[in-house]
Amino acid sequence: xxxxxxxxxxxxxxxxxxxxxxxxxxxxxxxxxxxxxxxxxxxxxxxxxxxxxxxxxxxxxxxxxxxxxxxxxxxxxxxxxxxxxxxxxxxxxxxxxxxxxxxxxxxxxxxxxxxxxxxxxxxxxxxxxxxxxxxxxxxxxxxxxxxxxxxxxxxxxxxxxxxxxxxxxxxxxxxxxxxxxxxxxxxxxxxxxxxxxxxxxxxxxxxxxxxxxxxxxxxxxxxxxxxxxxxxxxxxxxxxxxxxxxxxxxxxxxxxxxxxxxxxxxxxxxxxxxxxxxxxxxxxxxxxxxxxxxxxxxxxxxxxxxxxxxxxxxxxxxxxxxxxxxxxxxxxxxxxx
Amino acid sequence: xxxxxxxxxxxxxxxxxxxxxxxxxxxxxxxxxxxxxxxxxxxxxxxxxxxxxxxxxxxxxxxxxxxxxxxxxxxxxxxxxxxxxxxxxxxxxxxxxxxxxxxxxxxxxxxxxxxxxxxxxxxxxxxxxxxxxxxxxxxxxxxxxxxxxxxxxxxxxxxxxxxxxxxxxxxxxxxxxxxxxxxxxxxxxxxxxxxxxxxxxxxxxxxxxxxxxxxxxxxxxxxxxxxxxxxxxxxxxxxxxxxxxxxxxxxxxxxxxxxxxxxxxxxxxxxxxxxxxxxxxxxxxxxxxxxxxxxxxxxxxxxxxxxxxxxxxxxxxxxxxxxxxxxxxxxxxxxxxxxxxx
Numbered sequence: 001x002x003x004x005x006x007x008x009x010x011x012x013x014x015x016x017x018x019x020x021x022x023x024x025x026x027x028x029x030x031x032x033x034x035x036x037x038x039x040x041x042x043x044x045x046x047x048x049x050x051x052x053x054x055x056x057x058x059x060x061x062x063x064x065x066x067x068x069x070x071x072x073x074x075x076x077x078x079x080x081x082x083x084x085x086x087x088x089x090x091x092x093x094x095x096x097x098x099x100x101x102x103x104x105x106x107x108x109x110x111x112x113x114x115x116x117x118x119x120x121x122x123x124x125x126x127x128x129x130x131x132x133x134x135x136x137x138x139x140x141x142x143x144x145x146x147x148x149x150x151x152x153x154x155x156x157x158x159x160x161x162x163x164x165x166x167x168x169x170x171x172x173x174x175x176x177x178x179x180x181x182x183x184x185x186x187x188x189x190x191x192x193x194x195x196x197x198x199x200x201x202x203x204x205x206x207x208x209x210x211x212x213x214x215x216x217x218x219x220x221x222x223x224x225x226x227x228x229x230x231x232x233x234x235x236x237x238x239x240x241x242x243x244x245x246x247x248x249x250x251x252x253x254x255x256x257x258x259x260x261x262x263x264x265x266x267x268x269x270x271x272x273x274x275x276x277x278x279x280x281x282x283x284x285x286x287x288x289x290x291x292x293x294x295x296x297x298x299x300x301x302x303x304x305x306x307x308x309x310x311x312x313x314x315x316x317x318x319x320x321x322x323x324x325x326x327x328x329x330x331x332x333x334x335x336x337x
Numbered sequence: 338x339x340x341x342x343x344x345x346x347x348x349x350x351x352x353x354x355x356x357x358x359x360x361x362x363x364x365x366x367x368x369x370x371x372x373x374x375x376x377x378x379x380x381x382x383x384x385x386x387x388x389x390x391x392x393x394x395x396x397x398x399x400x401x402x403x404x405x406x407x408x409x410x411x412x413x414x415x416x417x418x419x420x421x422x423x424x425x426x427x428x429x430x431x432x433x434x435x436x437x438x439x440x441x442x443x444x445x446x447x448x449x450x451x452x453x454x455x456x457x458x459x460x461x462x463x464x465x466x467x468x469x470x471x472x473x474x475x476x477x478x479x480x481x482x483x484x485x486x487x488x489x490x491x492x493x494x495x496x497x498x499x500x501x502x503x504x505x506x507x508x509x510x511x512x513x514x515x516x517x518x519x520x521x522x523x524x525x526x527x528x529x530x531x532x533x534x535x536x537x538x539x540x541x542x543x544x545x546x547x548x549x550x551x552x553x554x555x556x557x558x559x560x561x562x563x564x565x566x567x568x569x570x571x572x573x574x575x576x577x578x579x580x581x582x583x584x585x586x587x588x589x590x591x592x593x594x595x596x597x598x599x600x601x602x603x604x605x606x607x608x609x610x611x612x613x614x615x616x617x618x619x620x621x622x623x624x625x626x627x628x629x630x631x632x633x634x635x636x637x638x639x640x641x642x643x644x645x646x647x648x649x650x651x652x653x654x655x656x657x658x659x660x661x662x663x664x665x666x667x668x669x670x671x672x673x674x675x676x677x678x679x
Contacts, residue, residue, distance in 0.1 A: 234451040241407055241446070242466040242517065243439030246431075256456050332501040333455055 124211025136223025158217030443518030580636025
């Protein structure tokens with residue numbers, strides 16, 4: 001298992017290098033100019049000076065390698081320094097990936113936005129899982145019952161209606177008409193005591209509900225299908241023939257088998273938590289990673305887009321590995337040697 | 338309505354470990370109803386090995402699963418009576434029935450590759466019935482599980498307990514399946530084609546094991562198989578099923594020497610051992626019946642070489658043709674001998 005993990009990690013390095021090159025090259029090929037938004041009164045020489053100060057004077061391969069060094073070496077070092085409070089080498093001299101728009105290091109922006117996204121989108125994901133599991137299990141066990149029919153219908157609706165519709169719908173109902181929850185997520189809100197905690201909970205309810213329903217719609221279908229696959233298996237009959245209670249048959253024998261693919265799918269979906277529910281973050285004004293990416297794209301902030309996209313790529317590669325390892329842990333028939 | 342007239346002697350019935358009367362199983366599916374089992378009555382004596390023989394779709398497996406309602410309940414509907422240890426299993430509720438299953442009636446299934454749960458260890462699956470029915474502690478159940486694996490001839494049993502099913506061969510898995518069925522020392526063991534999925538040498542080993550276990554534990558065994566050769570080698574008595582009903586039943590030697598039903602004779606003719614070398618193997622022409630309604634005529638009539646008008650007019654009852662030998666065929670049953678009830 002360890003051997004396999006190390007081999008997979010070693011494999012991830014060239015994969016990520018190729019991805020990083022493609023991302024960098026694609027965005028570099030796109031027409032862009034960091035001085036494009038500056039006033040027209042600035043003379044061309046000064047503009048050229050600005051471009052050179054941002055490192056754009058160099059040839060493409062040099063810029064790529066420098067970006068790679070900044071991203072792979074400098075920024076991780078900065079993070080380690082910040083977390084441990086120590087200084088490794090000459091940290092002030094270290095070049096950092098900087099945003100063209102804000103001129104602040106890209107990683108600092110990401111670190112600022114990450115907690116909002118993890119809290120809101122992550123909770124939406126967790127809520128989705130918690131809703132989907134029982135619905136999927138009961139739907140499969142009582143296949144074609146009214147519960148299953150309603151579950152299927154709700155899933156189809158939840159899956160096919162986009163979040164920008166459900167989000168706005170919930171705002172209209174619960175914020176505008178009923179006034180129960182705020183429609184805008186206040187990122188600056190600090191949780192200091194119980195009442196402020198409730199404010200935080202209330203402002204999270206709507207975005208979490210939108211994302212939870214969307215995730216649950218997909219996942220509950222998957223849980224149901226996986227349960228149905230297993231309910232028809234011979235070992236289920238064997239368990240019943242041994243006189244096991246239905247509870248044991250369902251929740252131990254069948255569920256344990258059904259969870260193998262479900263857990264894999266859940267693990268594979270985690271990177272989407274980070275890349276954020278871009279649309280949902282926009283609707284509820286959550287200042288998360290999704291919104292950061294959107295503003296970066298709109299403002300042609302190439303370094304920020306490159307870095308964010310690459311971070312997502314790293315997460316996807318990493319969670320693919322996690323999913324494979326989980327599969328091996330959950331299913332004894334699969335052994336990585 | 339078809340009447341059962343196999344009227345075994347009273348002592349026969351008292352000695353039976355399990356007795357089914359007029360068992361009927363109907364599947365209500367979207368494409369219509371399927372009458373899989375049509376009024377099957379039989380018994381198996383204490384310590385007796387009864388082989389149930391018939392081709393695919395003859396209802397033999399469904400009939401045995403119906404005994405303890407081990408079928409998906411809708412779409413299946415089971416009626417009849419099943420007497421076991423002084424009770425009618427059909428009158429028991431689901432929980433009472435679960436206390437019989439696995440505890441007093443054990444099951445071995447056809448495909449050992451799929452009938453064990455792949456994500457639990459063999460030990461865990463063996464200990465489940467021990468803990469549920471006998472209330473054993475984990476430690477005691479583990480000791481007993483080792484004994485059971487030794488009983489079914491699995492080498493270094495204590496070490497194999499924590500292995501998952503996929504590391505066992507097919508034959509070894511079937512041994513585990515048998516150990517699981519025998520865990521609580523049932524009075525009746527129902528084996529549903531337990532050797533069909535195994536290759537011939539392994540099949541012989543399993544048959545040997547069952548013969549040995551039967552001698553040691555003395556439970557009654559109902560052995561479902563489509564292989565007359567297997568049945569001949571192991572059974573005390575053979576019951577032949579066709580079209581969801583019993584067409585003939587007799588002691589093994591009796592059945593092989595003097596088969597009375599045309600279907601039994603046709604089955605025996607298909608056995609390769611009965612052929613002159615070089616001759617083509619024989620098969621029974623035609624297809625088994627689709628059982629979309631209760632049979633109103635002899636189910637074998639379409640394929641029977643000796644069919645006559647009466648076979649198409651009415652379904653022959655199972656009657657005693659000789660002591661201990663019952664057959665359901667109009668050829669064996671002169672009109673004046675028909676009498677009703679039992």
